[in-house]
Amino acid sequence: MAKFLPPEAFADAAASLSLLPFNFERTGPDSYLVANLVGDFVRLTDDELNRVVDLKLRPGDELYERAYAAHLVTNEGQRSQRQLLALRLRSRMSFLRQVTPLHIFVVTLRCEHSCPYCQVSRQSTDRSRFDMSEETAFRSLNVAFASPSSRIKIEFQGGEPLLNFPLIQKIVLAAKDRSERSGKGVDFVIASNLALLNDEVLEFCRSNGILLSTSLDGPADLHNQNRPRPGGNSHALAVKGIGRAREILGSDRVGALMTTTEASLDRVDDIIDEYLRVGLDGIFLRPLSPFGFAIKTKQYHRYDVAKWLAFYERGLRRILEINRNGTPFREFYAALILTRMLTDQPIGYVDLRSPSGIGIGALVYNYDGSVFASDEGRMLAEAGDNAFRLGHVDQDDYRSLILSDPLVDAISQSLTQCAPECSTCVFESHCGADPVYHHATQGDALGIKPLSAFCARQKGIMTLILDILHNSPEDAAILRRWAGS
Numbered sequence: 001m002a003k004f005l006p007p008e009a010f011a012d013a014a015a016s017l018s019l020l021p022f023n024f025e026r027t028g029p030d031s032y033l034v035a036n037l038v039g040d041f042v043r044l045t046d047d048e049l050n051r052v053v054d055l056k057l058r059p060g061d062e063l064y065e066r067a068y069a070a071h072l073v074t075n076e077g078q079r080s081q082r083q084l085l086a087l088r089l090r091s092r093m094s095f096l097r098q099v100t101p102l103h104i105f106v107v108t109l110r111c112e113h114s115c116p117y118c119q120v121s122r123q124s125t126d127r128s129r130f131d132m133s134e135e136t137a138f139r140s141l142n143v144a145f146a147s148p149s150s151r152i153k154i155e156f157q158g159g160e161p162l163l164n165f166p167l168i169q170k171i172v173l174a175a176k177d178r179s180e181r182s183g184k185g186v187d188f189v190i191a192s193n194l195a196l197l198n199d200e201v202l203e204f205c206r207s208n209g210i211l212l213s214t215s216l217d218g219p220a221d222l223h224n225q226n227r228p229r230p231g232g233n234s235h236a237l238a239v240k241g242i243g244r245a246r247e248i249l250g251s252d253r254v255g256a257l258m259t260t261t262e263a264s265l266d267r268v269d270d271i272i273d274e275y276l277r278v279g280l281d282g283i284f285l286r287p288l289s290p291f292g293f294a295i296k297t298k299q300y301h302r303y304d305v306a307k308w309l310a311f312y313e314r315g316l317r318r319i320l321e322i323n324r325n326g327t328p329f330r331e332f333y334a335a336l337i338l339t340r341m342l343t344d345q346p347i348g349y350v351d352l353r354s355p356s357g358i359g360i361g362a363l364v365y366n367y368d369g370s371v372f373a374s375d376e377g378r379m380l381a382e383a384g385d386n387a388f389r390l391g392h393v394d395q396d397d398y399r400s401l402i403l404s405d406p407l408v409d410a411i412s413q414s415l416t417q418c419a420p421e422c423s424t425c426v427f428e429s430h431c432g433a434d435p436v437y438h439h440a441t442q443g444d445a446l447g448i449k450p451l452s453a454f455c456a457r458q459k460g461i462m463t464l465i466l467d468i469l470h471n472s473p474e475d476a477a478i479l480r481r482w483a484g485s
C-alpha cells in the first residue's frame with residue numbers, strides 16, 4: 001500500500017514564514033535601503049519591500065532567497081538564523097566586556113597656545129592653581145587601577161600636558177609599578193601640541209613605550225591661523241616634533257588630529273597634502289565641537305553640517321584618488337564606520353557605540369581632582385555646567401563614580417536601540433549615542449535627532465560611504481581594505 005506524508009506536509013510553505021527585525025529607509029521613488037538586526041544592507045524596490053513585509057514569498061522565489069540570505073525572514077521553528085544573529089550581535093557589543101579602559105589625566109589646564117577653537121578653556125597663568133597635584137594624581141591612579149578592564153590606557157591631556165612633564169613622569173613610573181604588581185596592562189599616550197618637545201621628553205617616551213598624539217590642522221598658514229602662539233611658529237614646531245618623534249619612537253608611535261575651522265572648509269586638498277608631506281599614513285577629518293572657547297569665540301557657529309559634509313566628501317574622494325594612484329592613505333573615521341559595516345568586530349570609539357562610552361568607556365580626572373564622564377563633560381564644566389561631573393577623587397572610588405546618578409541616567413538615555421528615531425533608523429547598528437553633545441546643544445542627553453547635527457553628520461557620512469561601495473567598484477575595493485585595519 002502506498003504511503004502518504006501527513007497533511008501538514010502539504011501546508012502552504014509561506015504560512016510558516018515570519019519576519020526578523022529590520023529597519024528601512026526610502027532612498028528613491030522606487031528604492032529602499034534595508035538593514036537587518038546587525039546592519040547588513042540590502043536594497044529593495046517598493047514592491048519587493050511590500051512583499052517581504054506581507055510575507056508574500058515562497059521558498060525558492062528569487063526574492064525569498066535574497067530576504068532569507070539577508071536575515072529579513074525566517075521559517076518558524078528554525079533557530080539557526082536567530083542563533084547566528086545573536087552570536088554576531090554579541091560579538092559586535094563585546095566592547096562592553098572591557099569596562100573603562102581609558103583614563104584621561106588633565107595634568108594642567110595651562111597652555112602656551114591661544115587657539116580660538118580650543119575646547120578646553122585653557123588657562124595661561126597661575127601654575128599652582130591649574131596644575132594637578134601629586135596627591136590628586138595618585139588618588140586618580142587608585143581609581144584607574146580599580147576599573148575592571150584587564151588593560152587600561154592612561155592619556156595625558158591639558159591645556160598643554162608637557163607644561164607639567166615632571167608629574168607625567170611620576171604617574172607613568174607609579175602606574176608601571178602598579179601594573180607589575182596587579183597584572184593589569186597599561187599603555188600611555190601624551191596628547192600634546194609638541195611645541196615643548198625636547199630630547200628629555202622623547203627619551204622618556206621611548207624608554208616607557210609612550211605614544212604621542214598631536215594636532216596638525218594643515219599647511220603653515222592655516223595651522224598658524226587656527227593655532228596662535230607667541231612667535232607664530234606652532235606649525236613649524238608641530239612638524240619638527242612629528243619628525244623627531246617618528247625618528248626616535250618609530251613612525252607608528254605618533255599620530256595627528258585636525259580640526260575643521262571655517263578657514264579649512266575650502267582647503268581640504270591642501271590639508272591632506274600636508275599630512276602626506278609630513279609622512280603620516282592617514283587623517284581624521286574632524287568637525288568642531290560645541291565646547292569651551294569654540295563657543296565663547298563663536299567659532300562653532302561659523303559653519304553648518306551641510307558645509308562640513310561637503311568638506312568631508314571632497315576630502316574622502318581626494319583620499320580615494322591618492323590610493324588609486326598607488327599611495328596607501330586612510331581617512332580614519334571612514335575606516336571606523338567601515339569596520340562597523342563590514343565586520344562584526346567591536347568598536348569602542350565613543351561616537352560609534354551604544355550604550356554611550358561615557359564613564360564605562362573612559363573617565364576623566366581633572367587637574368583639581370574632579371572626575372568627569374568624558375572629556376567633553378569636563379569641557380562643559382569649565383563653562384559652569386556640571387551635568388557630567390561624577391564626583392571627586394578625594395571622596396569617591398571607582399564604584400561610587402561609575403554608579404553615580406548622573407552617569408547611570410545619561411547612559412540609560414543613550415541607547416540607540418530604543419531611542420526615538422534611532423530605534424527605527426536604517427543606520428542604527430553602525431551609529432552611536434553622544435549624550436554630552438546633545439545635552440550641550442539641546443539641553444537633553446537623549447536629543448531630538450531630526451534637529452541634531454550629530455545625527456545629520458552620521459547619516460551624511462554613512463550615505464556617502466554606502467554610495468561609494470555600491471557605485472564605484474575600484475573605490476569600494478579600497479574602502480573594504482580599511483575595514484578592520
Ligand code: SF4
Nearest residue numbers: 421422425428431455
Ligand atoms: S543618531 Fe541619527 S543616524 Fe544615528 S541612529 Fe540615531 S537617527 Fe540614525
